[in-house]
Amino acid sequence: MxxxxxxxxxxxxxxxxxxxxxxxxxxxxxxxxxxxxxxxxxxxxxxxxxxxxxxxxxxxxxxxxxxxxxxxxxxxxxxxxxxxxEGLNMLTSLLASKKSRSAKPLVEVTGSSELPVESNEDEEEDFDWEIEQSPYEELTENDLNSQCPYGFGNLRTGVFKRLQDELSDVIDVKEPDSTPPAERRQKRLAAEESKFDPDHYLADYFEDEAIRKVLKYKPWWTIAFAKMMASAERSQEQSDQEAFQVSFSKEENYQLLKFTNKSYLLDKRAQYYVYYGLIDILLAYCYEIRVTEGESNVESPWNIRKLSGTLSWFESWNNVHEILVSFGRRVLCYPLYRHFKLVTKAHVDTVKILQLGRSATLKCLLDIHKIFQENDPAYILNDLYISDYCIWIQKVKSRKLASLAETLQRTYVTKGHLGLEIEELETAALLVQGEETEVEAPCQQLPGFDSLTGGPAKSDGISSPKAADLSVDRAKRADCEGGKTNSLEENTVPNTDSLELCTKPDIWTCDVGQEKSVSSSQSPRVSAPLIIELEEEMETEPRPSQHHETSPVDEGKQPA
Missing domain, CATH: 2.60.40.790 (Immunoglobulin-like)
Incomplete structure (x- = not known):
């Protein structure tokens, strides 16, 4: 039939x-x-x-x-x-459940019932996004060999024993079936340290024309998010975000019909792994869509799986902050465009997708599935992760995604958190640039800080790297202390790098860029982070033309 x-x-x-x-x-x-x-x-x-x-x-x-x-x-x-x-566009979840045809599958529930089956997690009213920690215990060799799962919810093992020839082309971890999670993380960090190229990073830091172009690109979810916010303001019913539906194309509907409907029995820890893995995969996807401006190419499968620690190293995450740190490190180590601003943009994009709800998240997962399916051997990652995510997300309650989006929105990562000493690298490069400029043109005003994060030198007295350093130091003191955000001094250059990890929602109570209070009817849960919003405002402001001296690191830029 x-x-x-x-x-x-x-x-x-x-x-x-x-x-x-x-x-x-x-x-x-x-x-x-x-x-x-x-x-x-x-x-x-x-x-x-x-x-x-x-x-x-x-x-x-x-x-x-x-x-x-x-x-x-x-x-x-x-x-x-x-x-x-609700959920009339979740076509896979509407199909009657049937038995899985995959070998050694995930645990699933079969049979008919009056209502779609949902996992036991949905019965919990309170959802805490921190995993309980357990004391470290030394494991024997037999224990290590038997406890190296991976895949969706860490429910698969032994897959790569039959795929050794294609292993190196798909993931970075060697012998995943015998490599425990802690060892995978150590090897991932070591690989990132060895891959980081200071010359490539500084070249993108100073020569940012191409990066500025992709930062201005607006993916489809940006437009959809703006429409949802406008609709919420008109109706004053911000709590029901599922009322704003993202439509699917005919091709996407056919994709949904090809999936096997099943329910997943996940324990509490596996549920966390699934939610956190979703964030990691979406971050990588948002970066890929932005740098290609929505037009995927032959490098798209490599970009997505390389930037995601979940897909390339089978990582299992414990909190949102370490996901952002891993993503930031990999953005600065692997792809063609390596700039911290791209990390913050992907962060904001992922928050918007999650706030748009299941339909938007599913639409992104279907696109990832299509990209991997058309690439050999990336299709293996569909079998391990993406196909199950496409089925699972259709039965996730809206409040879970809203809670996840809020947690992601309230979590920040700075350059210092990445552990690559890029702040010291930038300072040294700016000093060298300043010294050479003073020799060549002692009377000429020096260029200011990175145009993506601090803007050009102002006429208010900031005309040297030392003066810029003082303004950044003042911004760094505007910290999250006592649950409040200190007001920034006038003429201070805002910088996302100055923010420490902050999980206090008070930072959304004022818009520093416009110096106006945000309307009390606007929900903090659906507003972009303050500092990133401010930077986006700065990007749209007209800039005075100025002559840039040639950077001493311009010639060091090499393609990834």
Whole structure:
């Protein structure tokens, strides 16, 4: 039997299902529906759905068939008029559960029920994003060999024993089946230390024209997020973000129909690994979309898996901050464009995607799945992670993603956290640049700090690196102390690098860039981080033209 393409829509009184069945006989079809069960048969098509709400047969139902398009349209009444059915665009989760065909699969629940099966995590009202720590215990060799899982929820083992030839082209960790998580992390950090190239980093730091261009790019979720915020302000119902739906293309709907519907039995620790792994993968994807301006290429699979510690090293994360640190390090070590501003942009983009809800997150995962599926051998990562994420995300409650987005939004990472000594490197390079400029043109005003983070030298007296250093020092003292954000001095150059890890929402109570209070009706949970918002305002301001001297590191830039 063939599962047909279908779409669902609703109004206050009824539910409508449009089913595409070309070449089916109009006189030979059967429809059955009761409660949450719906069945449709028209040889060779068969469709069975578990609906998110109950429908009833009361004589007002009707149907039609468009011969030219081959589409059956069935309209049925809701048992409770006015009830809103959520998740009608989550097509995979609506399909009736069936057995998995994969070898050595994840644990799954099969069988029919009146409502879609959700994991036990959804029964918890409070959700704390910190994993409980346990004392370190020395393990024997047998224990190490038997406790090296990976994949979605760390529920797979032994996969790469059969794929040794393709292993090196997909992931960085060697022999993952016998390498415990702690050793993977140590090797990852060592690999990043050896890969970091100061010349490449400084070249991108000073010659930032190409980077500035990609920073101005607006991906689709930026526009969707702005529409959602405008809609929330008009309706004053910011709590119901799922009301703003992100639409799927026909190709994406076909992708959803190909997945096997199943539910995952994850313990509490595995749930954390899944949520944190989602953040890590989305960060890498946001970077890739920005630097390619939405046009994926042959390097896209490499970029996504290389920037994600989850995909390249099978990392298991304990908190959001270490995810951002890992992502920041890998951005400055591997891709073509290596600038800290790209880290903060990907951070903001990921927050927006999560705040848009399940539909937006699923849309991104489907794009990653497509990118990997068209690349050999990256498709292996679909089997290990992405396919399961596409199925799992359709049953995640909206409040869980909102909580995850809020935690990510309130967490910051600075250059100092990355452990690559890039602040010292920048200071030394600026001193060298200043000395050479003084020799060549002692009376000429020196260029200011990095135009992406501090802007050009101002006419208010900041005309040398030393003066700029003083302004940065003042910004660094504007810290998160006592749950409040100190006001920045006038003419101080704001810098994201000066922020320490801060999880206090008070920093969103004022807009420093505009020096106006934010309306009390605006929810902190759906506003971008303050300092990053300020930098975006600075990017749009007109800049005075100035002559830049040639940087001594310009010739050191090499492609990744």
């Amino acid at each position: 063939i599962t047909p393409a279908f779409e669902l829509s609703q109004d206050a009184e009824s539910l409508t299902i449009a089913i595409r069945v070309p070449y089916a006989r109009v006189s030979e079809f059967e429809v059955y529906f009761e409660g949450v069960d719906f069945k449709f048969y028209a040889k060779p098509y068969f469709l069975r759905l578990t609906l998110p709400g109950r429908i009833v047969e009361n004589g007002s139902e009707d149907g039609s068939y468009d011969v030219d398009k081959g589409i059956f349209t069935l309209r049925m009444s809701k048992e409770t008029p006015g009830q809103h059915f």
